[in-house]
Amino acid sequence: MKHAHQNQCLDRTERNCSEDTAKKLSTIFLKYRKDKDDLLSILQDIQDEFGYLSEEAIHLLSKEIRISENEIYGVATFYAIFRFEKPAEHRITVCMGTACYVNGADKILDEAEQKLGIKTGQTTEDGKISIGHVFCNGCCGHAPVVVVDNEVSGGWTPTKLDKTIDKLKEGSP
Amino acid sequence: MITINGKQYPFKAGQTVLEAATAAGVYIPTLCSHPHLTAFGACRLCLVQIDNVRGLPTACTIPLTDGMNIRTESEDIQRLRREIMLLMLSEHPYSCLVCKDKDLCVKYNSCTTKAGKITGCNLCSWKEGCEVRKVVDYLKIDEITYPIHYHDYPLKREEPFIDRDYNLCVLCGRCVRVCEDIRGIGAIAFLNRGHKTRVGTAFDMSNVEAGCVFCGACLDECPTAALTGRATKWLAKTEKRTKTTCNFCGVGCAMVVEGRRSTVMRAQADLEGPANKGQACVLGRFCIPSFFNAIGRLRYPLVRKDGVLTPVQWEEALKAAADGLKAHDPGDVRIIISPQVTNETAYLLSRMSREVLPGSIMELDSAFDTVALRSSRELLGNAGSSGSLVAINNAGTILIVGADLHLDHSVLRVRINAAHKRGAKVIWLGPMPQGEDRLVDYHYPGTDYLDKLAGLLRKMAHDAHNFEGSNEFLESLVGFKDSKESTELAKLIRGKSLCILLGKGVLMDQPEAVFTAAYNLLVLTRSPRGLILLLESNSQGISDVSGLPTAALESPPAAKAYYVTSGNAYVPKEADFLVLQDIFESPLMERADVVLPGTGMPEDAGTITSLEGRVQALDPIALAPGMSKQDWLIVAKLAIQMGGAGFAYDTAGQVTEEMFKATKVKSLGLIAKDSYAFKLHTMEQPQRTAHSSPTNKNVHGHRGADIVYKVDDLRRLYKYWGVVE
Incomplete structure (x- = not known):
C-alpha cells in the first residue's frame, strides 16, 4: 500500500503521557477485569490517584477496556463527582454568607481576585491557587470566614489574605 | 393475531408493537426508533395502551404476544404525547411549528432561505424530511405553553462535510447509537445530564480527532436538521430520485440518488441495499455529488x-x-x-x-485486481471472491490482510463489527489505520504477509492429511520458517470458520504466493466460501x-x-x-x-x-x-x-x-458460484522482489481523476489522516 497513512499519521495515540502516569494507571487497571461494568470504579480510582480525569488517562483507559474515549467521557460527565481539570495546589474559599458579607467578605474576595489576577472559580496559570466562594460555612460568629485548604478560620481582612496568598505562593501554607 | 385499534392483524414472532403497527400501516409517532437500531425507548412518544398491561408502555420496546389488544390513540395517550412533545420543543426553535400560517408558508414559500443559524422551519434546509414536524402535525400542537429554553450552542461548521447545529437536537440518540452499535466507531456520545445533556466528543475535541470517519450514518439517522451535509444542503429542490449503485469501490452499495438536470444533488444509502443495508461511507455518502459535479468534466469530443x-x-x-x-x-x-x-x-x-x-x-x-482475479481463477476455477459478503457475518475468525478499511471498502467494517460483537475474532495483518484497535483483536503490523501465512500453514500442517495434494503441499512448506507470531495465529484460527479479506497491500509482498497461502488456509479450516477479494469498482x-x-x-x-x-x-x-x-x-x-x-x-x-x-x-x-x-x-x-x-x-x-x-x-x-475442487496447492518460495504497482498512484483513482483532489473536504480529512500532503 503506497499510502500506509498510519506511518505518517498525526498519531493521536501518542498523547504526552509520562511514564509515571502510565505506570500508576496500569496498577489501577490490574485491579479490574477489562470490562465495561467496571468503568465507574476505575474512573473513581483514577480520580483518587490523580485528583482529576486527564485526557491521557481517559485515552489509556479507552485502549485498555476498548470503549471509545467519547463514551467514557460521556459517562464521566454524567456524574458530578468527576473533574476534568487539574485541581489547584491550594484552594481559597471565601464565605459570602450574610454575616460574612456584611463584615466585608466582598472586599476580601476582591483582594484575592486582584492579587491573583483571576476570577472566582478559576485557577492561577501555574496551577498553584484557586479561589472560590460559598454561601455560609456554618460558623457565622467568626465572620468574615475564609477557608484555606480545608482549614476554616475567621476574622479575615484583605491585608491578612494578602499575606496568606504570599505565603502560599512561596510554598509554605 | 393481534388487534390494533379494533382491527385484526397477523404478526411475526419477535416483532415489537411498533414494527407490527408500522407494517400494518398504523402510524405511531416516534423520534428515537429506527428499523436498524435496537429499541431505546427514549422519546416516549410511542406510548400505547395494551389490555392487561399496566400503564402506558412504549410500543418500540414491547415484544408482541398472541392476542394482544393494542390501542394507539386515546385522549389520555394524546395528552401525554403532546406534553412530552411540548417539553421537547421548549428547547427547539419552534416558532414556525406553531405558526398559524404554517400551511400557507409551505405552499407558497417553498424556497429554502440560506441562513447559517436556524431559528425556525422557514430557515431550515431539512423542512421536508423533518420528523419533528411530522409528529407536531400529527399531535396538532398549536401552542407551546412552556418557557423557551433555547441552548444557544455555537454552530460547528469547521469540520469536513457535516454542519452541526445542536440547538435543533432532540436527543433521540440515533446518531450516538448508529455510530457505536452499527458502525463500531463511537465518535460521539451523550455528555452531561439533565437539561445540559448534549451530543458531543470527549473534551470537546473536533470530530476528526475523536475518531470520526465521516461515514454520514449519523446524518442519515438525524430526525432534525441538527446534522446536515454542507455541500448539498442548500441546493435547489430535486426533480428526481432513483436507486442506483455506487461504484467508488467494489462493495456495491445500493444508493438513493437525487438529481436535477445535469446535477447530482444528494446521495444516501438505500435502507434495503443487500450489500450495505442502509450504510454508506464517506465516499458514497458525501463525494458522489461533489465529485461528479466537480470542475474539469469532459464535455466535448x-x-x-x-x-x-x-x-x-x-x-x-x-x-x-x-x-x-x-x-x-x-x-x-x-x-x-x-x-x-x-x-x-x-x-x-x-x-x-x-x-x-x-x-x-x-x-x-x-494491478491488484488483475493479480487477484487471475490467481483466484487458477485456484478456484472462478475469477473472484469464493463467497458472498455473508461469509463475514458467519465467520468465527476474520483475517484482514493488507487492507485499509478506512480508505477503501469501509462499509465492510459494519459487517466485521457485527461479527466482532457476536464474538468473532478479528485479526489484522499489515499496517492498520488509527482507530481500528477497538475492532481488531490481534494486530501484526509487518508487511511480510507470505511469511506469516506460510508459517501459519506450517503450524496447521498436521490438519492437511485429509486433503488432496497434501504431500506436495507439505513438501513445499519445508523452506518456510516458523515464528512466534505464527504459533499465536494458529491458536486463533484453528477449528473455526475463517474469512479472509485480501486487500491491495499484498502487492507489497508476493501477491500470487499470498493468494495460494490464503486459499490453502481456507482449505485447512474448511471454509470454502471465506475468500473475499477487495476489488475495485467493477x-x-x-x-x-x-x-x-x-x-x-x-x-x-x-x-x-x-x-x-x-x-x-x-x-x-x-x-x-x-x-x-x-x-x-x-x-x-x-x-x-x-x-x-x-x-x-x-x-x-x-x-x-x-x-x-x-x-x-x-x-x-x-x-x-x-x-x-x-x-x-x-x-x-x-x-x-x-x-x-x-x-x-x-x-x-x-x-x-x-x-x-x-x-x-x-x-x-x-451470481451463483460453482463449488470448487477443495485441494491444497503447493507453495512457492518467496523471491523477495518488490512488486511494483504502476496503477497505484492515486488514493481513490476514478477513471482519470482522483476523488481526493476533486472533493476539498475529503482532502482535508485525508490530510489529517496523513494520506495526502
Whole structure:
C-alpha cells in the first residue's frame, strides 16, 4: 500500500503521557477485569490517584477496556463527582454568607481576585491557587470566614489574605 | 393475531408493537426508533395502551404476544404525547411549528432561505424530511405553553462535510447509537445530564480527532436538521430520485440518488441495499455529488489538430479514432479497461477486441485486481471472491490482510463489527489505520504477509492429511520458517470458520504466493466460501463479461495504438496513437490524439458487479454534461465506425439483454458460484522482489481523476489522516 497513512499519521495515540502516569494507571487497571461494568470504579480510582480525569488517562483507559474515549467521557460527565481539570495546589474559599458579607467578605474576595489576577472559580496559570466562594460555612460568629485548604478560620481582612496568598505562593501554607 | 385499534392483524414472532403497527400501516409517532437500531425507548412518544398491561408502555420496546389488544390513540395517550412533545420543543426553535400560517408558508414559500443559524422551519434546509414536524402535525400542537429554553450552542461548521447545529437536537440518540452499535466507531456520545445533556466528543475535541470517519450514518439517522451535509444542503429542490449503485469501490452499495438536470444533488444509502443495508461511507455518502459535479468534466469530443486538441462533432471524433486504430495492425492495438466502466461497456469492448480488432490485447487497469482475479481463477476455477459478503457475518475468525478499511471498502467494517460483537475474532495483518484497535483483536503490523501465512500453514500442517495434494503441499512448506507470531495465529484460527479479506497491500509482498497461502488456509479450516477479494469498482463484472484478466505474459509486447478508458492508465511515451475515453481532464490528455467524453456513475445506465458477484443496475439520475455520451454507446458507435457488425443498439437495456445471453452474467442479483475442487496447492518460495504497482498512484483513482483532489473536504480529512500532503 503506497499510502500506509498510519506511518505518517498525526498519531493521536501518542498523547504526552509520562511514564509515571502510565505506570500508576496500569496498577489501577490490574485491579479490574477489562470490562465495561467496571468503568465507574476505575474512573473513581483514577480520580483518587490523580485528583482529576486527564485526557491521557481517559485515552489509556479507552485502549485498555476498548470503549471509545467519547463514551467514557460521556459517562464521566454524567456524574458530578468527576473533574476534568487539574485541581489547584491550594484552594481559597471565601464565605459570602450574610454575616460574612456584611463584615466585608466582598472586599476580601476582591483582594484575592486582584492579587491573583483571576476570577472566582478559576485557577492561577501555574496551577498553584484557586479561589472560590460559598454561601455560609456554618460558623457565622467568626465572620468574615475564609477557608484555606480545608482549614476554616475567621476574622479575615484583605491585608491578612494578602499575606496568606504570599505565603502560599512561596510554598509554605 | 393481534388487534390494533379494533382491527385484526397477523404478526411475526419477535416483532415489537411498533414494527407490527408500522407494517400494518398504523402510524405511531416516534423520534428515537429506527428499523436498524435496537429499541431505546427514549422519546416516549410511542406510548400505547395494551389490555392487561399496566400503564402506558412504549410500543418500540414491547415484544408482541398472541392476542394482544393494542390501542394507539386515546385522549389520555394524546395528552401525554403532546406534553412530552411540548417539553421537547421548549428547547427547539419552534416558532414556525406553531405558526398559524404554517400551511400557507409551505405552499407558497417553498424556497429554502440560506441562513447559517436556524431559528425556525422557514430557515431550515431539512423542512421536508423533518420528523419533528411530522409528529407536531400529527399531535396538532398549536401552542407551546412552556418557557423557551433555547441552548444557544455555537454552530460547528469547521469540520469536513457535516454542519452541526445542536440547538435543533432532540436527543433521540440515533446518531450516538448508529455510530457505536452499527458502525463500531463511537465518535460521539451523550455528555452531561439533565437539561445540559448534549451530543458531543470527549473534551470537546473536533470530530476528526475523536475518531470520526465521516461515514454520514449519523446524518442519515438525524430526525432534525441538527446534522446536515454542507455541500448539498442548500441546493435547489430535486426533480428526481432513483436507486442506483455506487461504484467508488467494489462493495456495491445500493444508493438513493437525487438529481436535477445535469446535477447530482444528494446521495444516501438505500435502507434495503443487500450489500450495505442502509450504510454508506464517506465516499458514497458525501463525494458522489461533489465529485461528479466537480470542475474539469469532459464535455466535448476532442481531436488533435495541428498539435492542439480541438472540440469537434461526434462523427468527426469517432472517425478520427476509428481511422487511427484501423491504421495499425490489430496486434499492435492495446485496449485498457478502467475498473469503473459498466459491464455493458466492458462487454462491447471485448466484442470489439474480438470481432473488429482481432489480435488486440485487452488489459484491466488495476494491478491488484488483475493479480487477484487471475490467481483466484487458477485456484478456484472462478475469477473472484469464493463467497458472498455473508461469509463475514458467519465467520468465527476474520483475517484482514493488507487492507485499509478506512480508505477503501469501509462499509465492510459494519459487517466485521457485527461479527466482532457476536464474538468473532478479528485479526489484522499489515499496517492498520488509527482507530481500528477497538475492532481488531490481534494486530501484526509487518508487511511480510507470505511469511506469516506460510508459517501459519506450517503450524496447521498436521490438519492437511485429509486433503488432496497434501504431500506436495507439505513438501513445499519445508523452506518456510516458523515464528512466534505464527504459533499465536494458529491458536486463533484453528477449528473455526475463517474469512479472509485480501486487500491491495499484498502487492507489497508476493501477491500470487499470498493468494495460494490464503486459499490453502481456507482449505485447512474448511471454509470454502471465506475468500473475499477487495476489488475495485467493477473489476469483477469486467472479468465476468470479458474474460479479463488474461493469462500473465512474461513480457507483454509494446503496443503502438492505445484505446484507454481511464486517464490513469499507463501508456508508454512511444505510443503513436492514443484514444482516451474518460470523464475528467487528466494528464494523459496531453498525449491523446482523440478524447471521447464518457459518463460517470450517476449518468450511466447498465449494470455493475460487486466484489461478491452481485450484479446491480445503474439508473441514470443526471444528464450527461455537454455532449458527453454513455460509455457503452461510444464503444458501440466506434465499433460501427470501424466496420463492426451487430453493434447497433438503442438502449443500454438491449446490450444488457444480449450480455445476459452471451456471457456468464445471466441476470441481476448474486451470481451463483460453482463449488470448487477443495485441494491444497503447493507453495512457492518467496523471491523477495518488490512488486511494483504502476496503477497505484492515486488514493481513490476514478477513471482519470482522483476523488481526493476533486472533493476539498475529503482532502482535508485525508490530510489529517496523513494520506495526502
